[in-house]
Amino acid sequence: MTGREQWGSRFGFIMAAAGSAVGLGNIWRFPYTTGENGGGAFLLIYLAIILGFGLAVVIAEMLIGRAAQKNPVGAFRELGGKGWSAVGFMGVLTGFIITSFYVVVAGWCLAYIGFMASGKLATTDAATLQGTFEGFISASGAPLVYAAVFMALVVLVLSGGIGKGIERANKVLMPLLFVLLILLVLRAVTLPGAEAGLRFYLIPDWSQVNLGTFREAVAQAFFSISLGMGTMITYGSYLSLKENVPSSALTVVLLDSAVAILAGLMIIPAVFAAGLNPSAGPGLTFITLPAVFAAMPAGAFFGIVFFLLLSIAALTSAVSILEPMIAYFVDEHRINRRKVVFGVCAVCFALGVPASLSLGMMAGFKIFGLSWFDLMDTLANNFML
Ligand code: PFF
Numbered sequence: 001m002t003g004r005e006q007w008g009s010r011f012g013f014i015m016a017a018a019g020s021a022v023g024l025g026n027i028w029r030f031p032y033t034t035g036e037n038g039g040g041a042f043l044l045i046y047l048a049i050i051l052g053f054g055l056a057v058v059i060a061e062m063l064i065g066r067a068a069q070k071n072p073v074g075a076f077r078e079l080g081g082k083g084w085s086a087v088g089f090m091g092v093l094t095g096f097i098i099t100s101f102y103v104v105v106a107g108w109c110l111a112y113i114g115f116m117a118s119g120k121l122a123t124t125d126a127a128t129l130q131g132t133f134e135g136f137i138s139a140s141g142a143p144l145v146y147a148a149v150f151m152a153l154v155v156l157v158l159s160g161g162i163g164k165g166i167e168r169a170n171k172v173l174m175p176l177l178f179v180l181l182i183l184l185v186l187r188a189v190t191l192p193g194a195e196a197g198l199r200f201y202l203i204p205d206w207s208q209v210n211l212g213t214f215r216e217a218v219a220q221a222f223f224s225i226s227l228g229m230g231t232m233i234t235y236g237s238y239l240s241l242k243e244n245v246p247s248s249a250l251t252v253v254l255l256d257s258a259v260a261i262l263a264g265l266m267i268i269p270a271v272f273a274a275g276l277n278p279s280a281g282p283g284l285t286f287i288t289l290p291a292v293f294a295a296m297p298a299g300a301f302f303g304i305v306f307f308l309l310l311s312i313a314a315l316t317s318a319v320s321i322l323e324p325m326i327a328y329f330v331d332e333h334r335i336n337r338r339k340v341v342f343g344v345c346a347v348c349f350a351l352g353v354p355a356s357l358s359l360g361m362m363a364g365f366k367i368f369g370l371s372w373f374d375l376m377d378t379l380a381n382n383f384m385l
Pocket residue numbers: 020021022023024025026223224225226227229230231232317318320321
């Protein structure tokens with residue numbers, strides 16, 4: 001194969017793969033899932049699954065890509081025969097669906113940077129914050145504008161290609177993400193009243209554990225390390241054949257777990273310190289946390305940092321969900337990369353429009369009793385992956 005781009009360095013590859021793994025799953029989903037599933041006990045089960053099971057699948061995906069030097073569809077065809085390419089296809093298709101709602105939530109994160117800066121969220125009253133959040137996401141225009149801005153950033157990174165686009169962006173953004181995260185953890189654990197949260201987060205309460213906890217932990221683990229969508233296959237396909245995969249994979253998985261643990265350390269003690277409830281579900285980030293920031297000294301500053309962190313994490317992950325599709329059209333159909341990037345991103349954005357509107361204007365429109373947003377989520381996470 002001549003002309004196929006490769007990573008410029010091992011560090012670049014690791015940052016890109018870690019950038020994929022570290023996303024909304026770590027910072028938005030992990031803390032509230034831990035909060036709902038008994039704190040420290042969930043954390044231990046999660047780590048056991050990641051290291052005992054997830055790591056092996058990451059290594060397998062990267063090796064498949066490296067061996068075939070192709071996108072997921074081409075890689076499965078080459079290594080398994082024609083019928084297997086359907087598996088790759090399923091991954092590419094899931095990517096379209098996941099991106100459509102990932103981009104909507106990422107748009108909310110961008111919007112909240114501005115809301116934090118403008119003082120719109122400067123209240124500790126949860127009902128007001130809930131009203132702000134629900135009012136915003138159910139509007140027809142603004143959330144779509146933010147989703148479009150986010151999508152434009154994704155296009156910018158992807159159209160630069162592997163080395164000058166994905167690798168370069170991750171080499172800057174991932175270290176920045178770590179710095180911001182550590183800053184926020186230091187702020188959170190030194191708040192008065194944080195110890196109760198630390199105890200809840202770190203001391204296992206086994207009475208909360210049942211079979212559902214394990215299912216939750218497996219789902220969280222697979223989503224968090226970007227499995228099942230061909231992302232790690234595709235990123236592996238830009239490695240040279242002499243690259244050592246297991247050690248890079250281990251680094252990526254450890255970085256991903258570290259960010260998830262730190263995200264819990266930043267959020268849970270702060271929520272306890274403000275006297276709020278850590279099992280508030282998905283609203284934890286957009287309703288509970290603004291109240292926490294409003295209650296802390298220099299809260300607006302830390303709030304801006306937090307939503308910036310979340311946006312960066314979402315950007316590097318969204319890029320990686322799209323890359324398998326881009327690679328598919330470039331490898332298999334020999335279409336110019338830039339054209340593919342624009343086309344694929346336009347389709348994903350178009351799928352995101354009903355996802356966003358289904359939270360407001362189109363709320364009455366249901367398929368199998370689910371809104372479009374929930375339908376896409378259920379289809380992708382519970383079936384296709
Ligand atoms: N791992 C990302 C997260 O934790 O948010 C989400 C993700 C990215 C899933 C890429 C799948 C994927 F292929």
